[in-house]
Amino acid sequence: MIPCEKLVYLPFQPTTDGLVCDGVSVHTIAAQVGTPLYIYSAAAIREAYRSIDTAFAAYPHAIHYALKANSTLAIVRLLRAMGSRADANSGGEVEVSFRAGFAASDIVFTGVGKTHDEHQFAISRGVGTINAESAGELDRIAAIARALGREARVALRVNPDIDAKSHPNISTGLKSNKFGVPLQEARQIYRDRLNLQGIRFVGVHIHIGSQITTTEPLRRAAAALVSLALELRDDGVPLEHVDLGGGLGIAYEGRPMITPAEYAAAVLPELRRAGIPVVLEPGRAIVGHAGAVIATVVDRKQYPDGRRFAVLDAGMTELMRPALYGSFHRIVPVLPRAGGRISLDVVGPICESSDVFARERDLTPLEVGDHVALLDTGAYGAVMASNYNRRLLAPEVLVDDGRWEIIRRRQTLDDVLALES
Numbered sequence: 237m238i239p240c241e242k243l244v245y246l247p248f249q250p251t252t253d254g255l256v257c258d259g260v261s262v263h264t265i266a267a268q269v270g271t272p273l274y275i276y277s278a279a280a281i282r283e284a285y286r287s288i289d290t291a292f293a294a295y296p297h298a299i300h301y302a303l304k305a306n307s308t309l310a311i312v313r314l315l316r317a318m319g320s321r322a323d324a325n326s327g328g329e330v331e332v333s334f335r336a337g338f339a340a341s342d343i344v345f346t347g348v349g350k351t352h353d354e355h356q357f358a359i360s361r362g363v364g365t366i367n368a369e370s371a372g373e374l375d376r377i378a379a380i381a382r383a384l385g386r387e388a389r390v391a392l393r394v395n396p397d398i399d400a401k402s403h404p405n406i407s408t409g410l411k412s413n414k415f416g417v418p419l420q421e422a423r424q425i426y427r428d429r430l431n432l433q434g435i436r437f438v439g440v441h442i443h444i445g446s447q448i449t450t451t452e453p454l455r456r457a458a459a460a461l462v463s464l465a466l467e468l469r470d471d472g473v474p475l476e477h478v479d480l481g482g483g484l485g486i487a488y489e490g491r492p493m494i495t496p497a498e499y500a501a502a503v504l505p506e507l508r509r510a511g512i513p514v515v516l517e518p519g520r521a522i523v524g525h526a527g528a529v530i531a532t533v534v535d536r537k538q539y540p541d542g543r544r545f546a547v548l549d550a551g552m553t554e555l556m557r558p559a560l561y562g563s564f565h566r567i568v569p570v571l572p573r574a575g576g577r578i579s580l581d582v583v584g585p586i587c588e589s590s591d592v593f594a595r596e597r598d599l600t601p602l603e604v605g606d607h608v609a610l611l612d613t614g615a616y617g618a619v620m621a622s623n624y625n626r627r628l629l630a631p632e633v634l635v636d637d638g639r640w641e642i643i644r645r646r647q648t649l650d651d652v653l654a655l656e657s
């Protein structure tokens with residue numbers, strides 16, 4: 237087996253001077269910016285984007301970065317500069333895409349439960365493709381487009397009833413999930429609306445889940461979508477693309493993971509059956525490894541049964557994934573202390589028992605005041621933060637080419653209270 241670090245670029249590395257991000261001292265950044273904070277590596281984002289782009293180089297493809305993974309403007313702009321396009325999941329993400337400089341035609345707008353206002357905004361701005369989640373949504377899009385005197389470019393999201401074999405909370409392709417329309421109904425929905433004024437079918441869409449760690453569900457999803465696309469072609473639907481969604485997993489535990497090249501090798505033979513350009517919507521695989529949460533140990537305690545806790549100044553408000561999915565994140569001290577490893581529960585400060593980052597994790601000793609990094613938190617980290625307990629959104633720092641800058645400042649209580657009367 238090839239170790240994970242041989243396959244992907246991991247920006248956070250221990251050195252004799254402590255943890256660095258692309259050679260820049262994490263301790264230095266934490267000392268100046270304060271904790272909790274997020275640090276991202278621009279190099280890691282570029283490298284991950286390139287590896288997907290390269291894997292699909294032999295086939296016409298467009299990468300639409302899924303903003304939901306991390307939509308901080310500087311990150312979105314960085315990806316646009318790489319040639320990425322955008323996958324937006326709400327009116328807010330469509331707006332952020334525009335503000336980051338994307339052309340309307342570069343944006344796919346996905347998501348269950350889009351509102352009338354979101355549709356109106358997307359259609360009037362001429363968004364590239366709207367991925368509809370139901371027959372009813374297609375009809376509503378058509379009506380809004382007609383009222384605006386426009387034609388909306390649409391794709392229908394199909395639900396193939398394929399188990400992504402990921403965490404149930406982030407699996408979306410089963411018939412029990414709320415996403416898309418059953419695959420067997422899709423052809424008829426297209427046929428019935430082929431001449432519907434206000435919409436033009438340009439694609440078909442599928443997304444079976446996130447953090448998928450085996451190729452087979454992804455290949456099966458591609459196979460199902462391509463078979464549908466071939467049927468639709470027979471019906472005279474002039475498809476411009478098939479959209480495979482996102483879902484490529486990353487190695488949170490350092491174990492080998494499917495690579496973009498393996499993903500491409502699994503789906504390309506299916507895609508070639510139709511020869512229609514592919515749209516990809518990766519999020520996690522582009523930004524996941526690039527980010528870390530940096531926190532400070534604010535308390536230590538030990539129970540009579542021997543259980544030891546390290547309490548951090550970051551919790552589920554900064555990184556919700558462990559509380560929500562029981563997810564694993566590597567925890568490394570920024571300046572490791574000498575001494576043997578001890579078993580620690582690493583927890584946050586929130587008044588919730590699920591506010592736990594790790595149970596009985598073997599770590600070098602941690603004292604109050606020490607900084608630790610929670611790794612691989614570039615995706616679905618900062619974007620899922622909240623103000624629970626009146627906590628303030630953490631700042632974000634981008635390291636690029638030996639320099640670093642704050643790309644989002646720390647929220648202040650005045651920022652939060654400004655909304656209140």
Ligand code: LLP
Pocket residue numbers: 302304305323346347406443445446447481482483484517518519520521557561615616
């Ligand atoms: N396209 C669609 C339609 C999606 O719903 C998603 C993610 C993506 C693309 C991007 O998927 P990715 O390549 O990042 O797997 N908060 C969860 C993940 C939720 C994913 C939601 N949809 C987590 O922290 O694991």
